[in-house]
Amino acid sequence: MTLPIPDFILLNKGPLVFLGVSFLKVCVVFGAVMGFAALLTLAERKVSALMQDRVGPNRASVFGFALGGLFHPAADGLKLIFKEDFVPRWGDKFLFTLAPLLALFPVLLLFAALPFGNYIDIAGLRINLQIADFNLGVLFILAVSSLAIYGAFLSGWASRNNFALLGSLRAAAQMISYEVALGLTLVGVLMVYGTASLQDIAQAQGELLFGWLPAWGIVYQPFAFLLFLAAAQAENKRTPFDVVEGESEIIGYFLEYSSMRFASFMFSEFIEIIVISMLAATLFFGGWQVPYLQASGFVFPWGTEIPLNHYLVVLLQVGSISVKTVFFSWLLLVIRWTVPRFRFDQVMTLCWKGLLPLALLNILVTGVLIWWLA
Amino acid sequence: MIRIKKVDNRPLTLLERLYFTEVAAGMLVTLRHFFRNLFKPSNIVTVSYPEERLPLPGNARLRTRHRLKVRADGTPKCVACYMCQTACPAYCIDITAAEYNDGNPAEKYPRGFDIDLSRCVMCGMCVEACPEDAIAMDTGDIPGGALTREELMMDKRELLRNLPGEPSLLGASTRLHNEWDRKVKKK
Incomplete structure (x- = not known):
């Protein structure tokens, strides 16, 4: 097993090196996340189209090449930039501007705690492939993601519009309720691995159970994974639980928003899909671990060893978390386009009478099992 | 002729009320369409209009350009x-x-x-x-x-x-x- 490499080793090399490396990591992660979120806006429309026997967007083209609609995110961005930036006359202009930022920033901040690889040795430096290695990573994610409620609530309040206010009330009620369920579903994982640092959890999943089964979270906590998926989809306010917005019938909290302000709400929703996918992959599906891949190369349980170059191993690990993230994003899109919307009272019933007791039961069973096995 | 469709209004069973199996069944349907259309796009019913056109019905009541x-x-x-x-x-x-x-x-x-x-x-x-x-x-x-x-x-x-x-x-x-x-x- 590889040892966790705390960032203070980098700090010993001097604050400038630490700053430079951190800045580089932020740039890489930010670029990858923004690029993937832009592609997700296209993927959502393409996936839904294929599920409904349509072709989806394919018209935006550059010099006559449409590339299956690959230019649509750019075209959408351009369109949104040039739309009128509307502020309601009696609304609170300051809060109205602040709300989309409060919706977008917490979601982006979450990527600080999510590991996207183990470590990489470059030019005598050992760089942890995680922007900030908190030992309370899971709690950090729960705490910061609950800040997004302010964005949803302020947008409805600052619009001075009754429908927007009602929408934001629904949003706040739903997000706060599911915050509880979401937190409790993760407790079982924390109990199994005995740590709240996401890098440590990812590293612990590299071990083998019975000598052959990768000790992924899904093996220990299959039930918690289903609960997590449901609670996370609700926290993200996407379709089975999208009474918050309900674009076809009722009106959501960003009713008065247009142009890039609206886009930032929309975009934060898509980035949240990536967060959920990455979190599901990290907690339940081994994070950046590839089965049987150690720091030196593949070590199979039947004794075969394939030594690999360090950079190839890093590439495989980063590729592993990327593939898992893409897969779960796709799965969330499929769920979103399959399941019809719940009524608001059903949403609340499912949370307080369904997910919450089941999550508590999961914690109880996990605790009893851990005590019994120890 | 009036056709009568009988709706089965029985109460949901426990398995159905748990949603997960029903969601999985629904996803089977949508995934079947997704993969079929992904690998065999000829099943898609969309007509890309200005480039492809369906033949118009050769009908006396058809009204097109004068x-x-x-x-x-x-x-x-x-x-x-x-x-x-x-x-x-x-x-x-x-x-x-x-x-x-x-x-x-x-x-x-x-x-x-x-x-x-x-x-x-x-x-x-x-x-x-x-x-x-x-x-x-x-x-x-x-x-x-x-x-x-x-x-x-x-x-x-x-x-x-x-x-x-x-x-x-x-x-x-x-x-x-x-x-x-x-x-x-x-x-």
């Missing part, structure tokens, strides 16, 4: 009676009448015949109103969008262009004109 019919000698059958212009609910037809000075029994012809397709509601009232069977909406061309207003303005030359084949004998003045035409040509 045309003006001609007589055997190539003159327009229209006698500039203003019936279509009067019948048009969208005021999109504009006729300028002129007279024949050569003894032609049809007496009048349109010097100008303009149709503004940006106003036209494709109701077919002009075709109904025409006593001479001179205007028809059977070109099979569906007027769509245009980048300028001028592209949707059709004048007489445009309307007489790309005619189908045989000259029609319908209409009183057409018969008179054709008889006269034959007499003039014999002389």
